[in-house]
Amino acid sequence: xxxxxxxxxxxxxxxxxxxxxxxxxxxxxxxxxxxxxxxxxxxxxxxxxxxxxxxxxxxxxxxxxxxxxxxxxxxxxxxxxxxxxxxxxxxxxxxxxxxxxxxxxxxxxxxxxxxxxxxxxxxxxxxxxxxxxxxxxxxxxxxxxxxxxxxxxxxxxxxxxxxxxxxxxxxxxxxxxxxxxxxxxxxxxxxxxxxxxxxxxxxxxxxxxxxxxxxxx
Amino acid sequence: xxxxxxxxxxxxxxxxxxxxxxxxxxxxxxxxxxxxxxxxxxxxxxxxxxxxxxxxxxxxxxxxxxxxxxxxxxxxxxxxxxxxxxxxxxxxxxxxxxxxxxxxxxxxxxxxxxxxxxxxxxxxxxxxxxxxxxxxxxxxxxxxxxxxxxxxxxxxxxxxxxxxxxxxxxxxxxxxxxxxxxxxxxxxxxxxxxxxxxxxxxxxxxxxxxxxxxxxxxxxxxxxxxxxxxxxxxxxxxxxxxxxxxxxxxxxxxxxxxxxxxxxxxxxxxxxxxxxxxxxxxxxxxxxxxxxxxxxxxxxxxxxxxxxxxxxxxxxxxxxxxxxxxxxxxxxxxxxxxxxxxxxxxxxxxxxxxxxxxxxxxxxxxxxxxxxxxxxxxxxxxxxxxxxxxxxxxxxxxxxxxxxxxxxxxxxxxxxxxxxxxxxxxxxxxxxxxxxxxxxxxxxxxxxxxxxxxxxxxxxxxxxxxxxxxxx
Numbered sequence: 256x257x258x259x260x261x262x263x264x265x266x267x268x269x270x271x272x273x274x275x276x277x278x279x280x281x282x283x284x285x286x287x288x289x290x291x292x293x294x295x296x297x298x299x300x301x302x303x304x305x306x307x308x309x310x311x312x313x314x315x316x317x318x319x320x321x322x323x324x325x326x327x328x329x330x331x332x333x334x335x336x337x338x339x340x341x342x343x344x345x346x347x348x349x350x351x352x353x354x355x356x357x358x359x360x361x362x363x364x365x366x367x368x369x370x371x372x373x374x375x376x377x378x379x380x381x382x383x384x385x386x387x388x389x390x391x392x393x394x395x396x397x398x399x400x401x402x403x404x405x406x407x408x409x410x411x412x413x414x415x416x417x418x419x420x421x422x423x424x425x426x427x428x429x430x431x432x433x434x435x436x437x438x439x440x441x442x443x444x445x446x447x448x449x450x451x452x453x454x455x456x457x458x459x460x461x462x463x464x465x466x467x468x469x470x471x472x
Numbered sequence: 473x474x475x476x477x478x479x480x481x482x483x484x485x486x487x488x489x490x491x492x493x494x495x496x497x498x499x500x501x502x503x504x505x506x507x508x509x510x511x512x513x514x515x516x517x518x519x520x521x522x523x524x525x526x527x528x529x530x531x532x533x534x535x536x537x538x539x540x541x542x543x544x545x546x547x548x549x550x551x552x553x554x555x556x557x558x559x560x561x562x563x564x565x566x567x568x569x570x571x572x573x574x575x576x577x578x579x580x581x582x583x584x585x586x587x588x589x590x591x592x593x594x595x596x597x598x599x600x601x602x603x604x605x606x607x608x609x610x611x612x613x614x615x616x617x618x619x620x621x622x623x624x625x626x627x628x629x630x631x632x633x634x635x636x637x638x639x640x641x642x643x644x645x646x647x648x649x650x651x652x653x654x655x656x657x658x659x660x661x662x663x664x665x666x667x668x669x670x671x672x673x674x675x676x677x678x679x680x681x682x683x684x685x686x687x688x689x690x691x692x693x694x695x696x697x698x699x700x701x702x703x704x705x706x707x708x709x710x711x712x713x714x715x716x717x718x719x720x721x722x723x724x725x726x727x728x729x730x731x732x733x734x735x736x737x738x739x740x741x742x743x744x745x746x747x748x749x750x751x752x753x754x755x756x757x758x759x760x761x762x763x764x765x766x767x768x769x770x771x772x773x774x775x776x777x778x779x780x781x782x783x784x785x786x787x788x789x790x791x792x793x794x795x796x797x798x799x800x801x802x803x804x805x806x807x808x809x810x811x812x813x814x815x816x817x818x819x820x821x822x823x824x825x826x827x828x829x830x831x832x833x834x835x836x837x838x839x840x841x842x843x844x845x846x847x848x849x850x851x852x853x854x855x856x857x858x859x860x861x862x863x864x865x866x867x868x869x870x871x872x873x874x875x876x877x878x879x880x881x882x883x884x885x886x887x888x889x890x891x892x893x894x895x896x897x898x899x900x901x902x903x904x905x906x907x908x909x910x911x912x913x914x915x916x917x918x919x920x921x922x923x924x925x926x927x928x929x930x931x932x933x934x935x936x937x938x939x940x941x942x943x944x
Contacts, residue, residue: 259762264557267713267767271538274774279535279781289521291725308738366756369669385728385739396755397702401695401742419739420724427720432685436551436751436761437702440727440743445695448735449610449626450633450653451497452504458609458657459664460695460742 295417298383302415302468305386309443310456311464313386318471319349322409325467326353330373333405339367341376341395346409350375362395366402373405374461379438380425381410381466384418387442388466389426391435400441401460408466477807478830485801485834494630498799501629505793508736515738516728526729527848529722530784533683537774540683540716541765547686551748553761561591564766568675568708569596571762575706577602577672581664583690583697584608585677586624586787587766588710590809590822593675605667607696612660616643622803624810625734625789630802664696674700674758678711679786680726681763684719687747688763691730691740698742707746707758713765714783720745726786733788733846769822778857782821784847785814791841791851797834806831813841817854820862829862893932901928 295301306313314329316322326349330338338354340346342363350359360371367374376395378388388408390400400406416422419440425431432438445460456462488494513519533540545555558564572580580602588594594604594615606615610627614620616639621627628636637651640659648659676697680689688709690697701707717726723743731737750757773783792798792812803811808819808828816831832855835841841851862868882889896915903914910920919925929936 259554259556261555261557263559263563263767267557267559267765267771268538268542270767270771271541271713271774274771274780275535275537277775277777277780279777289518291516291518291522291525292728293517305738309741362755369665387739387743392751392754392757397698397757399755401698401702418724419727420721423720423724427685432687432720432745432747434751436746436748436754436757438745439698440739441741442737442739442743443741445693446741447609447657447694449608449613449628450631450636450656452501452626452629453633453653455654455657457661458694458696459607459661459668459699 292384292418295383298415298417299412301383301417302381302386305383305442306466307386309386309464310446311386311443311466313466313468316467316469319345319469320352322467322469323349323352326350326375326407326409329405329407329465329467330354330357333373336372337368337370339371339374339395339399339403341399343377346375346377349409362399366396366398369402371403373407374399374403375407375409376400378408378410378414378466379431380422381415381468382417382419382422382440383415385440385442387419387440388464389422389438389440391431391439392437393435397437400439401445404457404461405463405465406461408464409469410466411469411472413472477827480807481805481830481834484805484807488802488805489800493632494802495800497630497632498802501626502793502799505736509732509790509793510736512732512736512738516732522725522729523846523848525725526786526846527784529717529726530786530847531781533717534714534774534780534783536718537713537716540718541681541713543683544681544686544716545765548748548761548763551686551751551761553748553763555763555765558764558766558768560768561766564591564710564764564768565593565596567762567764568593568710569600571706571708572597572602572673573600575672575760577706579667579671580604580673580675581607581667581671581696581700581704582611583674583676583692583700584611584621584627585675585710586621586809587677587712588675589621591710591766591768593710605664605671607664607667607694607700608692609657609660609694609696612664613639616640619804620809622811623789623792624787624812630804668699668703671700671704673706673708674702674704675708675710676700678709678715678763679730680723681711681716682718682720682723682745683716685745685747687720687745689723689727690744690746691727691742692744693735693737693741695742698744701744701746702757705758706760707749707762709746709761709763710766711763712770713767714770714785729846730786730788733786733790733844773821776821779817779821779854781847781849782814782817782854784849785818786847787814788846790844790846794840794844796836796838796840801834806834813851813855814849817849817851817858820858825858825862825865826867829858829867832856832858832862890932890934897928897932900925904928 613628
């Protein structure tokens with residue numbers, strides 16, 4: 256693709272450099288701060304608490320058989336119709352057990368459609384501090400976590416990190432954003448409070464976000 | 473120009489502050505925000521340390537703005553994205569318009585972006601026949617009303633559910649009966665879903681440009697930003713050059729602080745990072761990714777030793793929410809893209825001190841804005857500096873300059889001051905005695921028009937002072 260023509264680029268950079276020559280009296284850089292966030296002693300407990308705050312569901316399971324049963328339970332409440340699933344061997348095994356009758360659209364067949372009733376994906380990590388899941392383009396694509404009314408995430412406790420700083424450091428260290436054009440920290444279901452500050456769940460994205468969290472690998 | 477913008481402000485402020493329905497809507501909205509904000513702050517162990525950290529991150533970014541912007545640009549281009557540098561709004565709009573025209577774009581979905589409001593991108597695209605859908609629920613509501621956003625975070629906070637239901641009945645579906653916010657949102661969702669799946673281009677803003685990995689960070693609660701940046705085949709980010717931050721890890725404090733200051737949440741529901749177009753092997757995502765970096769007067773602020781820090785603003789809206797003037801006159805009265813204290817500081821730099829100097833006086837200088845700013849911008853002192861700058865630039869009216877000369881003269885000659893006070897008491901006594909307080913004959917009419925006159929003292933302060941010295 257042709258390189259973008261940028262007639263004003265150098266002028267803007269020159270204006271910036273000229274402006275920065277002005278000496279600004281600043282309070283000295285301290286570089287050290289008090290402890291901004293309280294330490295997280297029990298990440299699992301904190302994650303569960305934050306899920307409640309974020310109005311998302313977190314279901315603990317002991318093993319993959321229990322996870323399959325939970326998937327089945329969640330899917331019972333999802334209206335009939337296609338379910339989009341990230342094409343991953345672990346999810347293939349689970350979905351075959353949990354919803355053998357459901358029409359499935361695998362991510363290898365394309366993006367979720369408007370008709371998808373639910374999406375099932377993995378996550379890169381879970382963040383205890385904010386009750387969040389971290390997904391990337393590798394987790395079924397960009398639309399997988401936002402197009403359908405229900406998003407179900409399958410994760411294990413080993414993926415839990417204590418806080419945002421740890422999660423972001425890991426993303427930077429592993430070059431996650433060099434391998435994925437997209438990443439998102441999702442902290443609850445889609446929502447709005449644009450009318451009289453009254454909270455409404457399910458604005459443009461999922462009304463339900465369910466995390467099936469398995470305590471063993 | 474100066475008089476008309478200032479006069480419009482005064483006229484609109486008088487109307488809005490006397491509108492009891494408007495005041496009640498804003499009071500309820502702000503009460504709800506106040507409670508959520510306090511609760512959110514309590515979740516952060518040391519709020520002041522968080523503010524300090526955010527201030528330092530933004531200061532480092534702005535003080536090395538050229539370096540970080542180039543670092544960001546390099547990474548985006550390496551992933552197949554495009555970066556366009558726009559000196560002003562016209563250049564930015566031209567770029568997006570030409571891109572849309574070349575690619576045969578008929579429909580655009582937009583997520584909330586104050587910079588696109590600042591440069592009036594929507595009308596430019598509509599002029600060439602492109603349908604533009606605002607997809608943030610609040611933005612969609614104000615778009616249907618053909619008015620600008622009222623607030624930078626909650627664009628439709630000046631409307632209640634009844635007014636929105638009526639609007640939807642008129643513009644979307646006469647069959648809408650309920651005014652329940654969930655039902656109204658569902659009606660908008662149904663309409664906007666069609667737009668998401670037919671649009672060829674999605675336009676978003678950016679909360680941050682992260683230099684080190686070269687990604688844009690976008691925070692939304694509704695998921696509309698996610699859909700705008702996932703489904704259409706072209707994604708264009710339009711943002712200000714000051715949004716850059718150095719490192720990904722900086723978001724570990726900026727994201728929670730932005731959410732807490734904006735809505736009281738611990739973190740925004742969707743905190744998204746996008747670094748380019750869809751990569752080979754990815755399931756979906758746009759084929760093209762463009763970032764338009766808008767200067768539009770921002771680089772001039774770098775040379776302002778006192779006010780460079782205004783570029784640290786993360787557009788959380790906290791200063792608007794706490795401002796007693798904003799709470800009474802409302803967002804539209806300012807007549808600017810950015811209302812409230814940050815808008816009153818910034819707009820004279822972007823739009824001209826002559827036309828917008830009056831905004832510096834839309835403040836009680838109480839300092840509440842400064843006290844809540846999550847990046848510690850000294851907002852109320854910047855308002856004072858703008859007043860001074862306007863005077864030094866000769867942007868004040870000759871009558872105002874004359875009044876101050878007379879005042880100065882009186883302050884330097886006590887007998888003139890005393891004579892003035894004595895005369896005023898006599899004149900006001902006659903006017904009040906005749907029941908003419910607040911009429912055009914009353915020199916105090918601006919105050920007395922809406923208030924009971926303050927009782928006149930029988931003697932001057934100096935006379936009372938002398939008496940008091942005599943008795944002690």
